[in-house]
Amino acid sequence: MTIQSPVATAESTLMEIELPDDVRAALGAELVTLPEPTRDIDWSTARIHQIFAQLPTETLQRILDFGRHPDTPGVGHVRNLPTDDRLPGTPRDGDPSPEKVTFVAEGVLLGLSGLLGEPVGFTTEKKGRLVHDVVPVEGGAMTQTNQGSSVFLNFHNDIVHDATGRYDIASPDFLVLSCLRADHEGTAGTYYADARDICRALDTRTLDTLRSPLFRMNAPGSYVRDVAGGAEVLSDPVPMIKGPVAFPEVSAAANGVRPTNDVARAALDRLQAACREVAHEVFLRPGQALLINNRKGLHARSRFTARYDGRDRWLQRTYVRRNQWDIRYRATSGKRRLH
Numbered sequence: 001m002t003i004q005s006p007v008a009t010a011e012s013t014l015m016e017i018e019l020p021d022d023v024r025a026a027l028g029a030e031l032v033t034l035p036e037p038t039r040d041i042d043w044s045t046a047r048i049h050q051i052f053a054q055l056p057t058e059t060l061q062r063i064l065d066f067g068r069h070p071d072t073p074g075v076g077h078v079r080n081l082p083t084d085d086r087l088p089g090t091p092r093d094g095d096p097s098p099e100k101v102t103f104v105a106e107g108v109l110l111g112l113s114g115l116l117g118e119p120v121g122f123t124t125e126k127k128g129r130l131v132h133d134v135v136p137v138e139g140g141a142m143t144q145t146n147q148g149s150s151v152f153l154n155f156h157n158d159i160v161h162d163a164t165g166r167y168d169i170a171s172p173d174f175l176v177l178s179c180l181r182a183d184h185e186g187t188a189g190t191y192y193a194d195a196r197d198i199c200r201a202l203d204t205r206t207l208d209t210l211r212s213p214l215f216r217m218n219a220p221g222s223y224v225r226d227v228a229g230g231a232e233v234l235s236d237p238v239p240m241i242k243g244p245v246a247f248p249e250v251s252a253a254a255n256g257v258r259p260t261n262d263v264a265r266a267a268l269d270r271l272q273a274a275c276r277e278v279a280h281e282v283f284l285r286p287g288q289a290l291l292i293n294n295r296k297g298l299h300a301r302s303r304f305t306a307r308y309d310g311r312d313r314w315l316q317r318t319y320v321r322r323n324q325w326d327i328r329y330r331a332t333s334g335k336r337r338l339h
Helices: 021-031 037-052 057-068 104-116 195-201 204-210 221-226 262-278 325-330
Strands: 014-018 075-079 118-120 132-134 153-156 174-181 190-194 215-217 257-259 280-282 289-293 297-301 314-321
Touching: 014 057, 021 037, 021 104, 037 104, 057 075, 057 104, 057 289, 104 118, 104 174, 104 289, 104 314, 153 262, 190 195, 190 262, 190 289, 195 262, 195 297, 204 262, 257 262, 289 297
Parallel strands: 014 075
Antiparallel strands: 075 289, 118 314, 132 314, 153 297, 174 289, 174 314, 190 280, 190 297, 215 257
16 A cells, blocks of 8 residues: 655644664663563653653653644654663564563653653553553454554554543543564554644545544444454444644544444545545654654554564554543542553
8 A cells, every 4th residue: 555645734744853872872771770660650650751851952842842732743753762682572462571571662662651641551452551562463463453464454543442432532642652673574654644634635525524423433443352242332423523623633443433324434435545645654663663642643554464473563552641630530449540
């Protein structure tokens, strides 16, 4: 699949950052001493904040601004980050590797996440873990989930099943994706289509339809698989685009969007086509990360070949909320960050 570069706009929707070599080395020298960070996540994130204070002020401000202002880019590509000197085999089941003995990658992931907000976990995604290992899993190769590899993962944002019927309210504000190992051929692409670029590519009638509550989101694949026994669990009818014209928010479920009529179905098809027209394309490599605003745009992933040989593509991911107050009704007893 060919993804076209976005039409030039007055304001770029992609932020590019490359750390100087000395900054990378200084961060790595301290991150390598970290214990496994999720054992005491509040202490670890405080310590990692101290370490990331070594970033140049201009770089630090760019990342902070990315997270706090509505007019900043929706996706950031950060390069030349520190890495673990030695990696075990890529996990085959999506669970953490018990053979990983240094935690530089986890420190990088949590350090970037902490500049955007607070990492949170959800009981129905990766067993509530804060650090997600995103790897191809043989039984999920054809699915529209993070286990997939053999199919194009459609443009979506990460949503959370919620008993209220609204799957966009409790969803993460940001994702951070950090690359530990690329796929064998280096062809796995990650795409991001910013809602501002999408809206510019659509006609008024289609936009009006997408702003109407004519769409039902299917719950995430993990929820459907692990909780619902494979049955669809659809949201209330909702719009796919909402918010001010200058700062739109877009929602789309990876596991399926069900239009309520033919006009909505045509608008959904046009939306997916617009995403392909305007998407930024990134081929993640070790020492690189993507900062993804989960509300300003939609992301996707190309198909790639998985071999299940311990050398497959291995990303780590966090879900990040600017605050947890609005989802306090989902709080899990005794677990501050688990919902």
